[in-house]
Amino acid sequence: MSKLTVVVPAFNEAAVLEAFHERLARVFDDMPLDCRVLYVDDGSSDRTWDIMASLTTRDPRAEAIKLSRNFGKEAAMTAGLDAVDADAVVVIDADLQDPPELIPSLVEQWHAGFDVVYATRSAREGETGLKKFTSAAFYRSMEKISQTPVPRDTGDFRLLSRRAVDALRQLRERQRFMKGLFAWIGYRQTAVYYLREPRAAGTTKWNYWRLTQLAIEGITSFSTAPLRLATWTGVGASVLAFLYGIWVLVKAMIYGDPVRGYPTLMTVILFLGGVQLLALGVIGEYLGRNYAESKQRPLYFIDEHRRSRG
Numbered sequence: 001m002s003k004l005t006v007v008v009p010a011f012n013e014a015a016v017l018e019a020f021h022e023r024l025a026r027v028f029d030d031m032p033l034d035c036r037v038l039y040v041d042d043g044s045s046d047r048t049w050d051i052m053a054s055l056t057t058r059d060p061r062a063e064a065i066k067l068s069r070n071f072g073k074e075a076a077m078t079a080g081l082d083a084v085d086a087d088a089v090v091v092i093d094a095d096l097q098d099p100p101e102l103i104p105s106l107v108e109q110w111h112a113g114f115d116v117v118y119a120t121r122s123a124r125e126g127e128t129g130l131k132k133f134t135s136a137a138f139y140r141s142m143e144k145i146s147q148t149p150v151p152r153d154t155g156d157f158r159l160l161s162r163r164a165v166d167a168l169r170q171l172r173e174r175q176r177f178m179k180g181l182f183a184w185i186g187y188r189q190t191a192v193y194y195l196r197e198p199r200a201a202g203t204t205k206w207n208y209w210r211l212t213q214l215a216i217e218g219i220t221s222f223s224t225a226p227l228r229l230a231t232w233t234g235v236g237a238s239v240l241a242f243l244y245g246i247w248v249l250v251k252a253m254i255y256g257d258p259v260r261g262y263p264t265l266m267t268v269i270l271f272l273g274g275v276q277l278l279a280l281g282v283i284g285e286y287l288g289r290n291y292a293e294s295k296q297r298p299l300y301f302i303d304e305h306r307r308s309r310g
C-alpha cells in the first residue's frame with residue numbers, strides 16, 4: 001500500500017489542534033492508503049506540544065517533532081519534509097483554513113500522474129478587501145518580474161510526490177519562499193480548487209509587516225529585477241542630469257551667469273541623492289541575503305521527536 005504523510009506546521013495552535021486531528025483522522029479512515037500525520041511544533045509557547053505529544057500516544061498514525069524555537073512556518077515545513085519517508089506528502093495548515101477533506105482530491109490527481117498538486121482558493125472568506133487587494137497585486141507583480149511563475153491564490157496546502165519532495169530537500173537556501181520553491185522544482189503540476197474558510201480559532205500570525213517581509217523575500221529570491229530597475233533608474237537620472245548640465249552651460253554662455261539657480265541646484269542634488277540611496281538600499285537587500293546565505297547555518301534544530309509506539 002502506498003504511504004501518504006500529512007505534514008502540519010503549527011505555532012500556538014492549541015485551540016484548534018484537537019479539532020484538526022479529529023477531522024483529519026476521519027479523512028484518513030476513508031482513504032485506501034497507509035496514512036500518517038507529522039506535526040511540527042514551531043516553538044509554540046502554549047499547550048500545542050502537549051497536545052501533539054498526547055495525540056501520538058492516542059493515535060498510532062501520529063508523529064510529532066518539536067523545534068528548538070520558533071523558526072517560522074517555512075522552516076517548520078522544511079523540518080517536516082526532511083523527516084518524512086512517504087510516497088506522497090501533503091502540507092496543510094493546522095488552523096483548518098485548508099480543509100483536510102480536500103486531501104482525497106489531491107491524491108486523485110497524484111494517482112493521475114502529477115508530482116505537485118496545489119490547492120487553489122476559489123474564494124477568500126473572512127479576509128479584508130485590503131488583504132485581497134494586496135495579495136492580488138503581489139502575485140501580479142511576481143508574475144511580471146520573475147522567471148518562476150508562482151501560482152496565484154495558492155498557499156502552501158499541496159501534495160508532493162516522493163521525487164518532488166526529494167527535489168525540494170536539495171534546496172537548502174535560507175531565504176525560503178516556499179511557494180516559489182515549490183514552483184521552481186518543476187515536474188508535472190496541477191491545481192485543485194476549493195473554498196478557503198476563515199480560521200476556526202486562534203489568530204493569524206501574519207500581520208502586514210510580516211507579509212511585506214514575505215513579499216520582499218519572494219521577490220528577491222526569485223528575481224533580480226529590482227537590481228536592474230536600480231541600474232536603469234541610475235542610467236535615466238544620469239542622462240537627464242547630463243542634458244540639464246549642457247543646458248545650464250549653454251545658458252551661461254549666452255546670457256552670462258548672475259549668481260542664481262539655488263533651487264535648481266538643490267533639486268538636482270536631492271533627486272540624485274535620493275536615487276543613489278534607493279539603489280544602495282536595493283543592493284543592500286541582496287547583499288544582506290547573500291551574507292545570510294553564506295553563513296550556511298542549518299535551517300532549524302529539533303528538540304524532540306515523538307513517534308507513537310504502535
Ligand code: UDP
Pocket residue numbers: 008009010011012013042070071072073074076092093094095097203204205206
Ligand atoms: N505557523 C508556523 N510558524 C510560524 C507561523 C505560522 O508553523 O511562525 C503555522 C501556523 O500554525 C499555521 C500555518 O503556519 O498552521 C499558517 O499560519 P497562519 O494561519 O497564521 O497564516 P495564514 O493562514 O493567515 O496565512
Ligand code: MG
Pocket residue numbers: 093095097199204
Ligand atoms: Mg491560517
